Amino acid sequence: MKNNTPQRIFSTATEPKKHLICILALSLFFLNICRAQHNEFHSVDSLFSYVSSKSITLQSDEIRIGQAKKARLAAILSVPDMSGNLSFNYTNNTKLPVNLFPASVFGGQDGTFVPIQTGIPFVSTGNENIDVKLINLKGWENLKLSKLNIQKSIADKKLTVKILYEDIASTYYNIVSLQQQLSSTEKNLQSAENLLQITTNKYAGGLIKQQDVNEAKISSLDTRENYNQIKYQIQQQYLVLKILCDFPEDEQITIQDLQDSLFSEKVKVGLSRVGIENSELKESVALSNYRQQKYALYPTLSFFQSYTTQQNNTRSRLFDSNVDWINSSYIGLKLSIPIPSSSTMRQISEANHNYLLAQKDTEQQKIKAGIEQRQLEIDYYKALSQISSYGEVAQLRKENYEKNLSLYQEGLIELQKVLNSYDDMVNSIYNLVSAQVSASAAKTKIHINNTIR
Numbered sequence: 001m002k003n004n005t006p007q008r009i010f011s012t013a014t015e016p017k018k019h020l021i022c023i024l025a026l027s028l029f030f031l032n033i034c035r036a037q038h039n040e041f042h043s044v045d046s047l048f049s050y051v052s053s054k055s056i057t058l059q060s061d062e063i064r065i066g067q068a069k070k071a072r073l074a075a076i077l078s079v080p081d082m083s084g085n086l087s088f089n090y091t092n093n094t095k096l097p098v099n100l101f102p103a104s105v106f107g108g109q110d111g112t113f114v115p116i117q118t119g120i121p122f123v124s125t126g127n128e129n130i131d132v133k134l135i136n137l138k139g140w141e142n143l144k145l146s147k148l149n150i151q152k153s154i155a156d157k158k159l160t161v162k163i164l165y166e167d168i169a170s171t172y173y174n175i176v177s178l179q180q181q182l183s184s185t186e187k188n189l190q191s192a193e194n195l196l197q198i199t200t201n202k203y204a205g206g207l208i209k210q211q212d213v214n215e216a217k218i219s220s221l222d223t224r225e226n227y228n229q230i231k232y233q234i235q236q237q238y239l240v241l242k243i244l245c246d247f248p249e250d251e252q253i254t255i256q257d258l259q260d261s262l263f264s265e266k267v268k269v270g271l272s273r274v275g276i277e278n279s280e281l282k283e284s285v286a287l288s289n290y291r292q293q294k295y296a297l298y299p300t301l302s303f304f305q306s307y308t309t310q311q312n313n314t315r316s317r318l319f320d321s322n323v324d325w326i327n328s329s330y331i332g333l334k335l336s337i338p339i340p341s342s343s344t345m346r347q348i349s350e351a352n353h354n355y356l357l358a359q360k361d362t363e364q365q366k367i368k369a370g371i372e373q374r375q376l377e378i379d380y381y382k383a384l385s386q387i388s389s390y391g392e393v394a395q396l397r398k399e400n401y402e403k404n405l406s407l408y409q410e411g412l413i414e415l416q417k418v419l420n421s422y423d424d425m426v427n428s429i430y431n432l433v434s435a436q437v438s439a440s441a442a443k444t445k446i447h448i449n450n451t452i453r
Helices: 004-036 044-054 056-078 137-204 210-245 274-295 342-409 415-451
Strands: 038-041 083-092 098-102 113-117 122-135 252-255 300-313 326-336
Touching (some): 038 044, 044 056, 044 137, 044 210, 137 210, 137 342, 137 415, 210 415
Antiparallel strands (some): 083 122, 122 300
């Protein structure tokens, strides 16, 4: 009994410690999982950094670029367009043919014939054929087209990045704007509830009618519902952002914008050539494809060569060292002149049609780029002007509301005038927030325009 007692004491003392360690380890594990599933962004640039490495859209573009580079290797091989084959045949003639020969040849009676089996029982044959194009305009144009396709794939990705970043920035600043509206609405809700409390107290003192209480309550309810609707809109914008950035549905993201709200009075907007270069490359690809279709009707000059070796033996051996190999070969040049078909002519016509459309698209992109450059400037300066004026208006609307509220408490004005000034204050605050966020969004778009080239 004395020997067993220390063992029980040691066991009961260590078991709680083991459980505690396990619980602590599991807690840390799940805590790390929760942290891994949450992403917090404090600027639109940090969001761009995430997208540049995680976006499935951009990864797909990289795959297309890689495929275009591999296609160039095939295009190089298509210039000589070498074709040919190597073959080896082993034939066992199980039943040789029987032919009739004059018997006199073999010392027999004239006018009679002797049946004799002819042929070779076993034949081993090796063949090698090669055909190489010496003049192949279509192949050279195909090589040029493959180079253009690589450049076009890179330009497509650049354009995709620009459009994607602009969409992300737009959604990002929608969220920032709604967050600021939510914060303002929370303060407005406090003001509306304060007004409702004042109205209720005045009604209890017999100073106003029930209708005034109802109007104050309606204002409070409208503000609260507006608060709820803004929260739903934020959730919707987060879903849009997840789609753009390829976030999993169960992964949590939070936008807490910490960027400064300082804006330069002058900005420089460069002419973005991303769209223009993309259209120019599409035009070059269309022209190259048109030429390739035309060159398909041009003659091609090929060199061909063939070599054959054969061993005939009477024993069932694949190779018989006692029998010689019989060799034969030939070389030559081949001129091929294709005959146009209705399908070929239709393909040439379609290629020419696509080239003409690509030319027009390039012209349109050049006009559009200049207009977009000017539009970015106007959007930015428009937002700056709004910030200046809306800021003053918001301050004045707030002063009017506070004064009207004070006058209402003293019984000098009606409730409707207070409610009107309250609505004016709320709208002016929303306008100011919208202008500030619009300026940040315009500033970001200008940055995207100037950096992605």
